[in-house]
Amino acid sequence: MNTSPIESWDAAGAIFSFAGGGGATLFCVLTVVFCIVPLFFTLKTENHHENMTK
Amino acid sequence: MTPAELEAALIWANKINLEVYYYWCTAIMVLIHAGFMMYEMGASRVKHTLAAGTKNVLAFAYMIPTFWLFGWWIYLAMTNGFVPDFEAGASALPWSDSMGPNLEDNATGVFWGAFTLFACTTASIMSGAVIERIRMTAFIILAVVLGSVVWILAASWGWHYAGWMVTEWGYHDFGASGVVHIISGFFALGVLIHLGPRIGKFNADGTANVIRGHSLPMTMVGLMLIVTGFFGFLGGCLFYGGGGPAGIGQWTNIYGMPTTLSAICFNTLMGIAGGMIGAYTKTRDPFWMMSGALCGVISVAAGMDLYYPGLAFILAFAGGVIGPVAAGFVEKMGIDDAVGAVAVHGVCGILGLLFAGLFLGGYPTFSEDIPAVTFFGQFKGMIVMVLLGFIPGYVLAFAFKKIGILRAGDNVQEVGMDVEIAALAYPEEIISDAAK
Numbered sequence A: 001m002n003t004s005p006i007e008s009w010d011a012a013g014a015i016f017s018f019a020g021g022g023g024a025t026l027f028c029v030l031t032v033v034f035c036i037v038p039l040f041f042t043l044k045t046e047n048h049h050e051n052m053t054k
Numbered sequence B: 001m002t003p004a005e006l007e008a009a010l011i012w013a014n015k016i017n018l019e020v021y022y023y024w025c026t027a028i029m030v031l032i033h034a035g036f037m038m039y040e041m042g043a044s045r046v047k048h049t050l051a052a053g054t055k056n057v058l059a060f061a062y063m064i065p066t067f068w069l070f071g072w073w074i075y076l077a078m079t080n081g082f083v084p085d086f087e088a089g090a091s092a093l094p095w096s097d098s099m100g101p102n103l104e105d106n107a108t109g110v111f112w113g114a115f116t117l118f119a120c121t122t123a124s125i126m127s128g129a130v131i132e133r134i135r136m137t138a139f140i141i142l143a144v145v146l147g148s149v150v151w152i153l154a155a156s157w158g159w160h161y162a163g164w165m166v167t168e169w170g171y172h173d174f175g176a177s178g179v180v181h182i183i184s185g186f187f188a189l190g191v192l193i194h195l196g197p198r199i200g201k202f203n204a205d206g207t208a209n210v211i212r213g214h215s216l217p218m219t220m221v222g223l224m225l226i227v228t229g230f231f232g233f234l235g236g237c238l239f240y241g242g243g244g245p246a247g248i249g250q251w252t253n254i255y256g257m258p259t260t261l262s263a264i265c266f267n268t269l270m271g272i273a274g275g276m277i278g279a280y281t282k283t284r285d286p287f288w289m290m291s292g293a294l295c296g297v298i299s300v301a302a303g304m305d306l307y308y309p310g311l312a313f314i315l316a317f318a319g320g321v322i323g324p325v326a327a328g329f330v331e332k333m334g335i336d337d338a339v340g341a342v343a344v345h346g347v348c349g350i351l352g353l354l355f356a357g358l359f360l361g362g363y364p365t366f367s368e369d370i371p372a373v374t375f376f377g378q379f380k381g382m383i384v385m386v387l388l389g390f391i392p393g394y395v396l397a398f399a400f401k402k403i404g405i406l407r408a409g410d411n412v413q414e415v416g417m418d419v420e421i422a423a424l425a426y427p428e429e430i431i432s433d434a435a436k
Helices: A022-052 B003-043 B046-077 B086-092 B108-129 B136-158 B164-169 B177-195 B216-235 B261-283 B286-301 B309-332 B341-359 B375-402 B410-415 B428-434
Strands: B238-240 B251-253
Touching: A022 B046, A022 B136, A022 B410, B003 B046, B003 B108, B003 B216, B003 B238, B046 B086, B046 B108, B046 B136, B108 B136, B108 B177, B108 B216, B108 B341, B136 B164, B136 B177, B136 B375, B164 B375, B177 B286, B177 B341, B177 B375, B216 B261, B216 B286, B261 B286, B261 B309, B286 B309, B286 B341, B309 B341, B341 B375
Parallel strands: none
Antiparallel strands: B238 B251
């Protein structure tokens, strides 16, 4: 997959993968998702132990 | 080399120096989190040890992506109050060219990193207060709101050269007594009111019992690591470049007023020492002696770029005495703050702002349009910080309490919060004796 935003290092600015393209937005959204989903697993674990120790 | 080439080389060297400086400030600040983790694990009983440590690790981990997603944007966009300046914040949007590797921008990444570590510190301040009974999900969300929203909103208002508290009141908070410590301490207070005390902390008649952590030596070493990390924290409060000859190389504080690293060195060390001796004089307690170092440095942080070192020592001594007294008062109010975070950070943060108001009169600011430091300006700033910290913590904790996700059940607390962690802190034979 070609993710490079540049074709030459001369006068290059943003050099991160997908710079200036839709890929960057996609990975922003995925970052949000991957922050939120583990919270549900944490909540599930907490509830499990709340019930188990009763 | 022509004069023009020489000037270009100096500017380039200045840029790289700035990058190197903040990179290593950020690395040193990580020690604050190593310290808080040791501090809080040591202050926990054996059966809660790993839960306390895990909480610290997750606060650190969650702060980084959330501060990248929206924390840095809040700092740049919210200087006017609650109405965002979208133009000012545009470069901080997570998909902007500045928010990733960029050969034309050596500054954003290291500044973002340093501010992220400040955000992590705010979450760590809150996390110690709530050990042994808060649920992890609620804690993570509270930590994110505190670190990636509330503190950085406070910083945008009072720790940014264009922040409205600076431009209208001459608010001066060099080392973040208000924007980090008051915010975190009073956010923690808001949470503690709804969270309630640890089981067994208070008797039926309202008197308090001492709940000893399982390792005071671990707590003391942790506090010393926090003190070490403060050198990165306070070093990161300086701005490098722009104020010296040819616009290159002089340190300024975050408000653009010239200062030096030496100034910070004098008063960080004098603040630490004054706080330690003050707390030792008041309590003879090794826990408070080390917490006194924090009390001291926080009490002088707002004005440490300008204090005479002897003055800093005396103010820090006062902070070291007042911190434990304030912690006793909080306990008498029926609030179980396991590590004294409200007193150490909240109350000593108040002292820091008011001391600056009392002792920094007359200094010119970086622009004729900016008012000078006054006690009244600092006092108003303190009120804003207290409310800005307390209200979100109180409201959010209230909401979590209502939906039943704030506090672990008594059964889980009795067994130990580590029941939710897939590991043991110590061998079984130690647990069986110590956990009783």
